[in-house]
Amino acid sequence: MTPNPDDDRPATSDLLARLNRANPTLVVFGALAIFLGILFLPDLWGALLVLVLVGALGWLLSRTWPVLTPAARGIRLAVIALLLLVALLKLTT
Numbered sequence: 001m002t003p004n005p006d007d008d009r010p011a012t013s014d015l016l017a018r019l020n021r022a023n024p025t026l027v028v029f030g031a032l033a034i035f036l037g038i039l040f041l042p043d044l045w046g047a048l049l050v051l052v053l054v055g056a057l058g059w060l061l062s063r064t065w066p067v068l069t070p071a072a073r074g075i076r077l078a079v080i081a082l083l084l085l086v087a088l089l090k091l092t093t
Helices: 011-021 024-040 043-067 070-092
Strands: none
Touching: 011 043, 024 043, 043 070
């Protein structure tokens, strides 16, 4: 897919549109597989990959924040906080 030079939409909106069309079941199972893989990696590498995942989720949350309800925002922030806790635990054990 090549960008249209006459299109003033940022590339971010194209990425978000593709993510919106993704099969939710595959996304959940894919994320679960990545997370389980991270848990089985050695502590430092696993923690770094969890932090990469947190960064990606934080970016996605920042892009979708205006359209989320307060309850949805809270749930997403709680998931990010739990992932940060997992990264911290992997670093300290």
